[in-house]
Amino acid sequence: MPYINIKVTDEQVTKEQKRQLIEGATQLVVDVLDKNPKTTHVVIEEIPIENWGVNGTQYLGTEK
Template sequence: MPYVNIKVTDEGVTSEQKRQLIKGTTELLVKVLNKDPKTTFVVIEEVNTDNWGLGYQSVSELRKAANR
């Protein structure tokens, strides 16, 4: 029973994109590991950019700096 957790920033990921991520991830586990899609769990977590950091800055800070 595979469990896959996908984390993305909360910057406008659409329901359709999430559907594609779930489908594609499940298909990959079926193809590579021969897993049953009925018991394959895919969870998508959207993380606020203030709560995601790289280096010494949050993604929010990095985005602001890039847009200056």
């Protein structure tokens, strides 16, 4: 039973984008690992942007 945990910053990810992530991640384990989609679990965690860091510094959402 695959369990996929996707973590993203909480920058207004839409329900449609989440649906696409769940669908795509599920299809990936079906294609690559030959797993059953009915037993594949996907969880999306939205992390507050101030709890995210990159290159040794806190990410504040202003960098592009």
